[in-house]
Amino acid sequence: MHTNGSARAKIDVRNVRKAFASEKVSLPVVDGVDLQVADGEFVALIGPSGCGKTTLMNLIAGFLQPDDGAVFIDGIERRKPSSQGILISQQGSIFPWLTVQENLMFGLNGHAHTDKTGIADHYASIVGLKGFETSYPHQLSGGMLKRAELARALVVKPEILYMDEPFSALDALMGLRIRNELLRILAEERHTVLMITHDVEEAIHLADRILVLSPRPTRVQAVFDVPFAHPRRLTSPEAQELRVAVLRQLGVDA
Ligand SMILES: Nc1ncnc2c1ncn2[C@@H]1O[C@H](COP(=O)(O)OP(=O)(O)OP(=O)(O)O)[C@@H](O)[C@H]1O
Ligand SMILES: [Mg+2]
Incomplete structure (x- = not known):
């Protein structure tokens, strides 16, 4: 590297x-x-x-x-x-009113992807959040929330x-x-x-x-x-x- x-x-x-x-x-x-x-x-x-x-x-x-x-x-x-470049801030930038999947898809706004849901779910699964796509941030543990932050940054490559x-x-x-x-x-x-x-x-x-x-x-x-x-x-x-x-x-x- x-x-x-x-x-x-x-x-x-x-x-x-x-x-x-x-x-x-x-x-x-x-x-x-x-x-x-x-x-x-x-x-x-x-x-x-x-x-x-x-x-x-x-x-x-x-x-x-x-x-x-x-x-x-x-x-x-x-x-x-x-x-x-994407910044994962100290306070975090996940929107509490959106589900994990919606948070990830939000990052793709303005990108010309046809399958935003598929991409969002792929990154949720990469960080170990498979099965929690439709959960809201308050339903996640602290560690899961950090994973969601990471996925939200990675999704835009x-x-x-x-x-x-x-x-x-x-x-x-x-x-x-x-x-x-x-x-x-x-x-x-x-x-x-x-x-x-x-x-x-x-x-x-x-x-x-x-x-x-x-x-x-x-x-x-x-x-x-x-x-x-x-x-x-x-x-x-x-x-x-x-x-x-x-x-x-x-x-x-x-
Ligand atoms: N927008 C701002 N206006 C005025 N002062 C600020 C602003 N942002 C940061 N500071 C001051 O700058 C200094 C450095 O802050 P900064 O957040 O960069 O530190 P840090 O090294 O990230 O600290 P920590 O490890 O606690 O996160 C602090 O004294 C802070 O009060
Ligand atoms: Mg700091």
């Missing part, structure tokens, strides 16, 4: 800065971030709470404009969101998947399961992935590279390659060594 060294990055973030201004003060949040993600690469962003991760992702996905610097997708400057702590608030077992499912899906349908997580183990399980972000105003503080072949054994000495090194960057002794 790792395709570093390709002539042009899929995502190219150059010296991006962002501050939020209120009446009196300006709050600097993103402080000159440079990062590149290769086509098909999976990059995890990890950093302390409130450091500016969501803001950075919104800048990259085009929902916010940088004060300085620029974001290029496929070499073209990104100024607004596009259907090329985005080139880039932006995920903001997609599997937080899941218990360890469910988190592990859904991560394995994501890896299986990514092996079949190639996407470029940028994922925010606070879980070092999750990052080591999934990513090709881990970027550690500094406290606010955030910059890229350290970069770690994750050179292990899938399926990964998180208990291996190499994985544990990497875990300790990442945690150390985050100011935690392990």
Whole structure:
């Protein structure tokens, strides 16, 4: 999956800065971030709470404009969101008043598909929600809801998947399961992935590279390659060594 060294990055973030201004003060949040993600690469962003991760992702996905610097997708400057990339936000974006199937079909609006129901049901089944197509979100468990979020993003076959702590608030077992499912899906349908997580183990399980972000105003503080072949054994000495090194960057002794 790792395709570093390709002539042009899929995502190219150059010296991006962002501050939020209120009446009196300006709050600097993103402080000159440079990062590149290769086509098909999976990059995890990890950093302390409130450091500016969501803001950075919104800048990259085009929902916010940088004060300085620029974001290029496929070499073209990104100024607004596009259907090329789909963001799974921290709050989630499933509509509570639509069924699972209707939520998935909603994403296909404007696409010239003849069998939207069939496609929606296919993706529901890919994430393990077969039999729950006509359920409403409040009838699902927390883990099922996260699966529905993932399916809703995958259904439009985005080139880039932006995920903001997609599997937080899941218990360890469910988190592990859904991560394995994501890896299986990514092996079949190639996407470029940028994922925010606070879980070092999750990052080591999934990513090709881990970027550690500094406290606010955030910059890229350290970069770690994750050179292990899938399926990964998180208990291996190499994985544990990497875990300790990442945690150390985050100011935690392990
Ligand atoms: N629209 C906004 N207007 C003003 N301040 C904002 C806005 N969005 C974010 N902030 C501020 O920017 C800082 C970074 O917020 P952000 O949501 O990017 O952090 P984060 O790293 O994603 O945190 P967490 O890990 O808790 O999700 C915070 O201090 C927040 O209050
Ligand atoms: Mg956030």
